[in-house]
Amino acid sequence: MNSFAEINDKLIESTIEIFTGMVMMEISVAGEPLVTVGPLKQSITGMVGLAGTHKGLLAVHFPKQVALDVTSSFLGMEVDQINDDVQDAIGEIANMLGGNLKTILSDRGKDINLSLPSTIYGDEYAFSSQAEVDQVILPFQAPSGVFYVEVELEH
Amino acid sequence: MAKNVLLVDDSSTMRKIISRSLRQAGLDFGEIYEAGDGQEALAMLEKESIDIVLSDINMPNMNGIEFLREKANRPGIKDIPVFMISTETGDDIIGEAKSLGAIGALKKPFTPDKVNEVLGPLM
Numbered sequence: 026m027n028s029f030a031e032i033n034d035k036l037i038e039s040t041i042e043i044f045t046g047m048v049m050m051e052i053s054v055a056g057e058p059l060v061t062v063g064p065l066k067q068s069i070t071g072m073v074g075l076a077g078t079h080k081g082l083l084a085v086h087f088p089k090q091v092a093l094d095v096t097s098s099f100l101g102m103e104v105d106q107i108n109d110d111v112q113d114a115i116g117e118i119a120n121m122l123g124g125n126l127k128t129i130l131s132d133r134g135k136d137i138n139l140s141l142p143s144t145i146y147g148d149e150y151a152f153s154s155q156a157e158v159d160q161v162i163l164p165f166q167a168p169s170g171v172f173y174v175e176v177e178l179e180h
Numbered sequence: 181m182a183k184n185v186l187l188v189d190d191s192s193t194m195r196k197i198i199s200r201s202l203r204q205a206g207l208d209f210g211e212i213y214e215a216g217d218g219q220e221a222l223a224m225l226e227k228e229s230i231d232i233v234l235s236d237i238n239m240p241n242m243n244g245i246e247f248l249r250e251k252a253n254r255p256g257i258k259d260i261p262v263f264m265i266s267t268e269t270g271d272d273i274i275g276e277a278k279s280l281g282a283i284g285a286l287k288k289p290f291t292p293d294k295v296n297e298v299l300g301p302l303m
Contacts, residue, residue: 047197047289100196114193120238121288124267135270141190141240 029161032129032176033058037163039125040174043118044167050098055166062086062152062162062173069107069146071119077137079130081158081178083123087115089146091170107146116142122174130178182210183231183303188221188247189265190239194288198234198265198295205296207303218247225257232302235282237266237273245273248280263302265290 037054044052069092072084087095089107096104096114104110120142127137154160158177165172185202187195195214202209213228215221219242221233237244244264252258264277264285274285286298 043289046291096193100193101200110193113191117191117193120191121267124269124288127267128269135272139238139267141238 029159032126033161033163035129036122036126036174036176039122039129040163040165043121043125044165047121048095048099048118049101050095050167052165052167055164055171059162059164059173060160062175064149064151066149068092068150069111069115069144070150070152071112071115071117071142071144073119073123073142074140075123075127075130075137075178076140077131079137079178081176082154083119083126084152084175084177085115085119085122086152086173086175088170088172091167091172094167094169095172112144112146116144119144126176182208184211184213184229185209186213186215186221186224186228186230186233188215188218188233188235188239188244190216190236192216194236201290201292201295202299204292205300207296207300209303218242218244218250221247222250222254222257225251225260226254230260233260233262234265234299235262237264237268237277245276245280248277248282252281261302263299 044050067089070084070086072082074082093104096111099114123139131137154177157180160177163174187198189195199212215224217239235244261283264282267288269287
């Protein structure tokens with residue numbers, strides 16, 4: 026397995042590629058990786074699970090306004106509330122990032138299975154793992170706010 | 181003659197993005213049909229005149245590999261070409277898809293330029 030530093034670099038590259046190439050939105054790294062993020066307020070989280078030689082999850086946490094802007098840009102249509110389109114778009118971003126993470130962790134993604142994406146959203150919620158995990162949270166600056174890409178991998 | 185395309189992906193967002201990318205790539209195609217999983221895709225192939233299928237792999241109900249396997253057993257539709265568009269691009273899974281008749285694969289994320297380069301010759 027690669028070190029977390031290598032994973033971070035490749036995941037940053039993947040995230041920027043997905044946003045510039047498919048979401049059609051310019052983003053940048055918004056500081057050093059974090060080890061925790063506080064309660065998420067007025068946010069939506071997309072996530073996929075990893076099973077196989079590496080177990081864990083990838084999650085992407087968007088404040089509501091960033092999620093709306095991302096979905097609007099992704100779909101090329103104005104979206105002003107959290108609806109099925111927003112949940113689907115955020116889930117698909119998590120899915121693409123999870124696919125890239127598979128490739129980063131294992132030779133061409135062999136021996137790792139990805140779950141179908143799911144989303145959660147609400148006024149305030151916490152995101153934490155019950156298992157012993159290595160964890161990193163990468164902050165990114167989008168035009169209307171900061172969002173986070175989080176990876177948790179079991180020891 | 182412009183080809184009719186079937187997009188198979190459980191994500192409605194991704195179906196819209198692929199459809200938009202086909203248009204942005206300037207490819208000559210006819211109708212675009214959509215299905216949310218392999219089962220819906222099989223029903224659509226039996227019902228509509230479709231020339232090429234662009235399919236995801238990781239889907240609920242019937243995934244892309246199961247879809248290829250089932251389609252290969254149906255004489256009326258088994259020869260319609262299928263191209264995979266997926267985050268799943270490992271050699272093992274793409275090898276399995278190709279062994280079941282898939283004619284190629286494109287990795288998500290993709291750009292309209294990549295869509296044009298890869299799918300242009302098939303249209």
